[in-house]
Amino acid sequence: MIIHRVIRKVQRFQGWFGGGAALCIIAGLYIGLIGSPPDYYQGEVVRIMYVHVPLAHTSLFAYIVLSIGSMWYLWKRDPIVDNMCHAVAAIGAIFTTLALATGMIWGKPTWNTWWTWDARLTSYTIMLMILIGYLMLRTFIDDSEKEARYAAVLAILGLVDLPIIHFSVEWWRTLHQPQSISMRGVSISSGILIPLMCMSIGMSLLFSYMLMVRTQLLYLDRLLHAKKGRLMSQFHMSKTDP
Amino acid sequence: MNFFNVIRWIVWKDLVTELRSRETISSMVFFALIVILIFSFSFSMDQQAAREVIAGIIWVAFAFTGIIGLGKSFSAELQNDCIEALQMVPESKGAIYLGKVAANFLFIFVVEILLFPMFVIFFNLDVVEEISLLLLIFFLATLGLSAVGTLFSALTVQIRAREVMLPILLLPMVVPVMIAAVEATKGALNGDPLPMYSQWLELLAIFDVIFTVVSFWMFEFVMDN
Numbered sequence: 001m002i003i004h005r006v007i008r009k010v011q012r013f014q015g016w017f018g019g020g021a022a023l024c025i026i027a028g029l030y031i032g033l034i035g036s037p038p039d040y041y042q043g044e045v046v047r048i049m050y051v052h053v054p055l056a057h058t059s060l061f062a063y064i065v066l067s068i069g070s071m072w073y074l075w076k077r078d079p080i081v082d083n084m085c086h087a088v089a090a091i092g093a094i095f096t097t098l099a100l101a102t103g104m105i106w107g108k109p110t111w112n113t114w115w116t117w118d119a120r121l122t123s124y125t126i127m128l129m130i131l132i133g134y135l136m137l138r139t140f141i142d143d144s145e146k147e148a149r150y151a152a153v154l155a156i157l158g159l160v161d162l163p164i165i166h167f168s169v170e171w172w173r174t175l176h177q178p179q180s181i182s183m184r185g186v187s188i189s190s191g192i193l194i195p196l197m198c199m200s201i202g203m204s205l206l207f208s209y210m211l212m213v214r215t216q217l218l219y220l221d222r223l224l225h226a227k228k229g230r231l232m233s234q235f236h237m238s239k240t241d242p
Numbered sequence: 243m244n245f246f247n248v249i250r251w252i253v254w255k256d257l258v259t260e261l262r263s264r265e266t267i268s269s270m271v272f273f274a275l276i277v278i279l280i281f282s283f284s285f286s287m288d289q290q291a292a293r294e295v296i297a298g299i300i301w302v303a304f305a306f307t308g309i310i311g312l313g314k315s316f317s318a319e320l321q322n323d324c325i326e327a328l329q330m331v332p333e334s335k336g337a338i339y340l341g342k343v344a345a346n347f348l349f350i351f352v353v354e355i356l357l358f359p360m361f362v363i364f365f366n367l368d369v370v371e372e373i374s375l376l377l378l379i380f381f382l383a384t385l386g387l388s389a390v391g392t393l394f395s396a397l398t399v400q401i402r403a404r405e406v407m408l409p410i411l412l413l414p415m416v417v418p419v420m421i422a423a424v425e426a427t428k429g430a431l432n433g434d435p436l437p438m439y440s441q442w443l444e445l446l447a448i449f450d451v452i453f454t455v456v457s458f459w460m461f462e463f464v465m466d467n
Contacts, residue, residue, distance in 0.1 A: 074463055129414040136410060140402040146467070150397055153460045154411065157390070160456050161415050168418035168445055172425065 003072065004080050011216060017209040024202030032195035039192070048106045050195050054203035055099035056124075062092030062207065063127065067159035070152035080219055082148035085155065086138060087214035091207060093131045100124065119170040126165050130158040144222065248333045252341025253348075259318070260349065266314045270353045274307040278360060292365045297428035300361055301420055304380075305387065305413070307357075308350045312391035313408050315346050316399035325399070329465050339392060339461035343454070346388040346395075354380050372430040379430065382446035383423035389450060390415050393457040397464050422446045 032050035039046035069085040072078070103121070104114045115121070134154050141147035260266055281299045285291060319325040328338055358376075362369055369376060394412045398404040422442040429439030 126414050126417055133407075133411045133414060137401070137407060140407060142402075146400070149463055149466070150401070153393075153397065153463050156460065157393070157415060157453075157456060160452060161418070164418045164445075164449060164452070168421045171441065171445075172421050 003076070004078055007080055007084065007215070011212055014209055014212040014216075017205050017212065021202050021205035021209050024198050024205060028195050028198030028202050031198060036191045036195055042110060045106060045109050046192070048102055049192075050199045052099060052102040052106060053196060054200040055095050055102060057200060058203045058207045059092050059095035059099055061204065062088050062095060063131075063159070063162070065211075066092060066155050070155035070159075073148060073152045074156070079144075079148065079222065080215070082152070083218040083222065084211070084215045085148075085151065086218055087211055089131055089134050089138075089151075089155075091210050091214065093128065093135060095207065096124070096128045096131060100128065117173065119166070119173040122173070123162070123166045123169045126169075127158075127162060130154075130161070134158070144225075245333055245337050248331060248337035249341040249344065252338055253344045256315075256342070256345035257348070266311050266349055267353060269314075270307045270311050270349070271356055273310055274303045274353065274357050275360065277303040277306060278357075278364060282364060292367075293432065296361065296365050296367065297424045297431060299365075300358075300427060301383075301424050303357070304350070304354055304384075305416070305420060307353055308384070308387050308391060309409050309412065311349045311353070312346055312388065312395045312412070313398075313405060315342060315392065316395045317404065320399065326467075329467055335462045335465045336458045338465065339396075339458055342396070343388050343392045343457075346392050347384055350384050350388060351380065354384060367431060369431065372433065375430045375436070376427065379423060379426045379443065379446070382443060382450060383419050385450045386419040386446060386453060387416055389453045389457055393461055393464065396461065400467075418445060418449055422449070 028050060033047055036047075038044045065088045066085055069081050069088065073081045073085060100121075107116070108114050134151060137154060138147050138151050141150060278299070281303070285295060316325065319328060329335075331338060358380075361367060391408075391412055394408055394415075398407045398411065401407065422445045426439050426442040426446070429442070
C-alpha cells in the first residue's frame with residue numbers, strides 16, 4: 001500500500017501543478033504566438049508546433065504511465081492504481097486525438113494534404129484505437145475488480161504490441177515509397193526552442209494536474225458506490241426486522 | 243491430469259464437438275465465400291488489378307473468418323457453465339490457453355486450406371511453384387492471429403457486448419500480422435525471390451513467439467475468477 005500513500009501525498013500539491021501548468025502554457029503561448037519570429041521555411045504555420053509537439057510527447061508519456069500502472073495493479077491489486085490507469089487512459093486518448101488533429105492542421109499547408117499514411121501517423125493512430133478499445137472495454141464490465149483486471153491485461157498486451165506495430169508500419173512504408181517528407185536537416189533555433197520547452201513543461205504539468213483530479217474523482221466515486229451499497233443493505237436489513 | 247494431458251483433452255474436446263456439430267467450420271467457410279463474392283463486386287477485377295489487391299483480399303477474408311471462429315471458441319463454453327468447469331481445472335490455466343490456441347489454430351488453418359483453392363479459381367492465380375511458401379505464411383500468420391485471438395476471446399466472452407468487443411480489441415493488436423502476411427503473400431504470389439520478403443516471415447515468427455508467451459502468462463489473470 002506504499003503507492004497508495006504516495007498518491008495521496010502527491011494529491012495535496014495538485015493546486016501547484018494546475019497553477020504551474022497555467023503559467024507555463026500562458027507564457028509559452030505568448031512567446032510562441034506573438035514573441036517569436038516566423039520560421040524561415042514554414043512561415044507562420046510553424047506556430048502550431050508549439051501545441052502539437054508537447055501534446056504528442058505528453059500522450060506517449062500517458063501510455064507509459066498506463067502500462068506501468070497496469071503492471072503494478074496486476075502485481076499488488078491496489079484499487080487506486082486502477083483508478084489512476086482509468087484516468088490516464090481517458091486523458092491520454094484526448095491528448096492523442098488533439099495531437100492528431102493539430103498535426104493534420106499543420107499538414108494541410110505544409111504537406112498539402114490532411115492525411116498521409118506515414119509510419120509515425122499510422123502507428124500513432126493504431127495506438128489511439130487501442131486506447132479507445134481499452135476505454136470501451138471498461139464500460140462493458142459491471143464488476144469493478146474484473147474490469148480493472150481485464151483492462152490491465154489489455155494495456156499490457158498493447159504495451160508489448162506498440163514497438164512491433166511501430167517497426168512493422170515503418171518497414172511497410174519504407175518499402176513502398178521513400179520518405180517523401182521529413183523534418184531532418186532543420187535544426188531548432190533558440191527562438192523556437194524556448195517557447196517549445198515552455199509549452200512542453202506546461203503540457204506535462206497540465207497532464208499531471210488532470211490526472212490527479214480525475215484519479216481522485218474516480219476514487220471518490222468508488223467510495224461512494226461502496227457506501228451506497230452498504231446503506232442499501234442496511235436499509236433492507238432494517239425493513240426485514242420484525 | 244498433468245499439463246500436457248490438459249492440453250490434449252481440450253483439443254480433443256473441441257475437435258469432437260466440432261466434428262459432431264460442424265457449426266464453426268461450416269459457418270466460417272460460408273462467411274468467407276460471401277466475403278470473396280463481395281470483394282469481386284467491389285473491385286473490377288482484371289488480371290493486373292487482381293495481382294495488386296489479391297493478397298489484401300485474402301487476408302481480410304481470413305481475418306474476418308478467423309474472428310468468427312475465435313468468438314465461438316469460448317462462447318460455446320458458456321452453455322451449461324462449462325467455463326466454470328474450465329476454471330476449476332487443477333492445473334495451470336496456461337494449459338487451457340495452449341489447448342484452445344491449438345484448437346483455434348486448427349480450425350482457422352483448415353478453413354484457410356479449404357478457401358485458398360477458391361481464390362485460385364476465382365482470381366486466376368498461379369501458385370504451383372510457391373505453394374509450400376504460401377503454406378508457411380498461412381501457418382505463421384494464423385498462429386499469431388489465434389495466439390492473441392484466443393486470449394481476447396476468453397476476455398470478451400465474460401463481458402457485455404462481446405460480439406462487438408472481440409474485433410474492436412483484436413484487430414488493432416494484430417496489425418503487424420496483417421501487414422506482414424499481406425506483404426509476404428504478395429511477394430510469394432508475384433514470384434519475387436525469397437530474400438525480398440523474408441523479413442516479413444521473420445516478423446511473423448517473432449510476433450508468434452512474443453505473443454504466445456505474453457498471452458500464456460496473461461491468461462491466468464483472465465480466467466482467475
